[in-house]
Amino acid sequence: MRTFEFNRPENAASAVATAAQAKTAQQGADIRFLAGGTTLVDLMKLEVETPKRLLDINRLPFDKVEELSNGGLKIGATVRNSNLAYHPKVQKDYAVLSQAILSGASVQLRNAATTAGNLLQRTRCMYFRDTAMPCNKREPGTGCPAITGSNRMLAILGTSEHCIATNPSDMCVAMAALEATIHVQGTKGAREVAFGDFHLLPAQTPHRETVLEPGDLITHVTLPPPRAGSRQVYLKLRDRASYEFALASAAVVLNVAGANVTYARVALGGVGTKPWRSHEAETTLTGKPANAANFRRAAEAALRGAEAQSENGFKIELAKRCLAHALQTAANA
Amino acid sequence: MPYDDEESGTLHSLSGSAGPTRRKFLVNTGTAAAASVMGAFIPAQAREAGQSSSTADAPAIEGAVPLVLRVNGTDHQLRIDPRTTLLDCIRETIAFTGTKKGCDHGQCGACTVHVNDRRVVSCLSLALLHEGHEITTIEGLGTPDAPHPMQAAFLAHDGYQCGYCTSGQIMSAVALLEEPCGPDDAAVKELMSGNICRCGAYGNIVAAIQHVRKNT
Numbered sequence: 280m281r282t283f284e285f286n287r288p289e290n291a292a293s294a295v296a297t298a299a300q301a302k303t304a305q306q307g308a309d310i311r312f313l314a315g316g317t318t319l320v321d322l323m324k325l326e327v328e329t330p331k332r333l334l335d336i337n338r339l340p341f342d343k344v345e346e347l348s349n350g351g352l353k354i355g356a357t358v359r360n361s362n363l364a365y366h367p368k369v370q371k372d373y374a375v376l377s378q379a380i381l382s383g384a385s386v387q388l389r390n391a392a393t394t395a396g397n398l399l400q401r402t403r404c405m406y407f408r409d410t411a412m413p414c415n416k417r418e419p420g421t422g423c424p425a426i427t428g429s430n431r432m433l434a435i436l437g438t439s440e441h442c443i444a445t446n447p448s449d450m451c452v453a454m455a456a457l458e459a460t461i462h463v464q465g466t467k468g469a470r471e472v473a474f475g476d477f478h479l480l481p482a483q484t485p486h487r488e489t490v491l492e493p494g495d496l497i498t499h500v501t502l503p504p505p506r507a508g509s510r511q512v513y514l515k516l517r518d519r520a521s522y523e524f525a526l527a528s529a530a531v532v533l534n535v536a537g538a539n540v541t542y543a544r545v546a547l548g549g550v551g552t553k554p555w556r557s558h559e560a561e562t563t564l565t566g567k568p569a570n571a572a573n574f575r576r577a578a579e580a581a582l583r584g585a586e587a588q589s590e591n592g593f594k595i596e597l598a599k600r601c602l603a604h605a606l607q608t609a610a611n612a
Numbered sequence: 613m614p615y616d617d618e619e620s621g622t623l624h625s626l627s628g629s630a631g632p633t634r635r636k637f638l639v640n641t642g643t644a645a646a647a648s649v650m651g652a653f654i655p656a657q658a659r660e661a662g663q664s665s666s667t668a669d670a671p672a673i674e675g676a677v678p679l680v681l682r683v684n685g686t687d688h689q690l691r692i693d694p695r696t697t698l699l700d701c702i703r704e705t706i707a708f709t710g711t712k713k714g715c716d717h718g719q720c721g722a723c724t725v726h727v728n729d730r731r732v733v734s735c736l737s738l739a740l741l742h743e744g745h746e747i748t749t750i751e752g753l754g755t756p757d758a759p760h761p762m763q764a765a766f767l768a769h770d771g772y773q774c775g776y777c778t779s780g781q782i783m784s785a786v787a788l789l790e791e792p793c794g795p796d797d798a799a800v801k802e803l804m805s806g807n808i809c810r811c812g813a814y815g816n817i818v819a820a821i822q823h824v825r826k827n828t
Contacts, residue, residue, distance in 0.1 A: 280695045282675060282693075282694075282695065283694060283695070284694075285677065285694040285738075285740055313738070313741075315736075315737075316736050316737050316738060316741070317718055317733075317736050320697070320736045320737065320738060321717050321718055321736055324716065324717065325717075333694075333738075335740070335741060337741060361730075365792060384806070385721065385733075385805055385806020385807075386731060386784070386787070386788075386791065386803055386806055387718075387721060387724055387731050387732050387733045387784065387806045388718060388733065388736075388806065390730045390731060390732050391732045391733070391736065391737060519805075520802075520805075521801070521802050521805035522805035522806055
């Protein structure tokens with residue numbers, strides 16, 4: 280690990296002002312906020328990340344889960360994943376979020392990892408994590424050996440000729456389906472970012488993963504009021520029964536009235552270069568009978584743009600079955 | 613004793629036994645390799661001599677910063693390199709060697725300790741984040757004469773083979789007792805999935821944990 284200066288900003292304004300001196304808030308940032316450390320410290324050991332300054336935000340007042348007057352939920356940036364997953368309101372009204380978080384990592388990691396840290400979780404692509412290898416995400420312009428190399432775990436949606444790295448988060452998939460809003464404090468004040476606008480597709484610039492600029496500090500995430508009567512399911516398929524990243528996962532929020540789907544929010548994990556909201560699946564489902572044929576149609580729609588690499592073609596059918604099964608499970612609930 | 617090498621640590625690492633151990637052997641041989649890590653053992657020797665832990669006499673570390681770390685009920689006044697992980701601080705600076713370094717990347721669970729009664733992997737956390745926290749390691753759970761019920765259960769159920777992952781397994785298992793966990797073995801396996809045992813002692817580990825859950 281490279282040496283760094285360790286600071287503990289007194290407040291958010293001071294943290295923002297200091298971080299604003301960074302050249303970038305993206306890959307290779309020279310100033311980084313440190314919360315749980317479960318991603319950043321790992322990548323610093325690998326020297327994938329080599330910040331010169333760390334700003335410890337663990338003592339800033341962002342560690343609360345609060346109910347909002349509109350019935351929604353405010354989740355602080357440093358709320359630990361365990362605390363969020365076991366929060367009574369989350370378990371009752373946002374069950375898909377609780378299920379998603381509890382399907383990821385291990386108890387030890389969930390006890391340390393935070394809300395904002397999970398939003399910024401980095402890919403597990405082995406080429407990104409190995410500084411001996413080229414990687415457009417880590418070192419722009421060096422190439423993507425994953426495309427011709429080992430890519431079984433990598434993405435089939437949202438890829439480009441420059442990067443096929445999978446976003447590994449489970450929490451983000453649920454938040455995409457719940458239409459969360461990310462709240463950022465920056466040099467020009469506070470702003471809100473819709474969940475779907477927060478992560479970027481790799482396109483020509485895979486080293487840019489989010490809309491964050493130098494100084495931007497995620498302070499909290501809000502969830503809209505829960506959908507009355509919604510049935511929520513997170514289904515994660517993986518090589519092991521526990522403690523493994525998804526090959527494919529699906530987050531589903533479904534309302535059914537009579538025989539028909541009246542509301543559907545769908546997101547996929549383990550298959551996209553970002554947490555993958557599928558408006559196509561939602562459109563296919565809404566207003567149609569909640570049955571197996573329509574669930575399969577929705578899955579076909581969600582994966583229509585999927586592109587297989589040499590080793591991960593199986594993910595296309597796997598993701599379809601994952602989503603169809605999650606929808607059926609929700610409908611049966 | 614099931615363990616006669618202090619590296620095994622589970623029940624024995626604070627015994628301060630008079631006999632030769634691997635650690636003392638390495639220190640005393642004076643080889644170049646051993647000399648390069650001598651600094652790490654000074655506090656251990658101080659502790660064995662019954663002194664309070666201090667790094668006042670330790671060699672200067674460039675860029676070191678002060679830290680008071682509370683481990684197993686004792687405050688340790690330290691000066692550490694900011695890069696020091698909680699794991700390395702516990703093992704190398706304070707010299708509680710019961711906590712093990714496995715993968716050093718948060719994937720194996722061997723380094724599991726409790727921070728304010730919650731289990732975390734100590735390899736992925738900087739020691740500087742833990743001033744004011746109550747750290748508990750395997751040495752803080754029990755003693756050879758008065759083991760924690762979970763330590764006793766691991767012995768009774770043979771919940772290990774080589775023993776390297778055992779302290780992490782036990783720290784996770786003790787924390788699990790206070791976590792939301794269903795009654796059946798499957799629930800235990802799910803919550804213990806962050807602790808890898810390459811010997812494959814999983815069946816006996818689950819049995820040990822279930823024994824404690826049903827008898828306390």
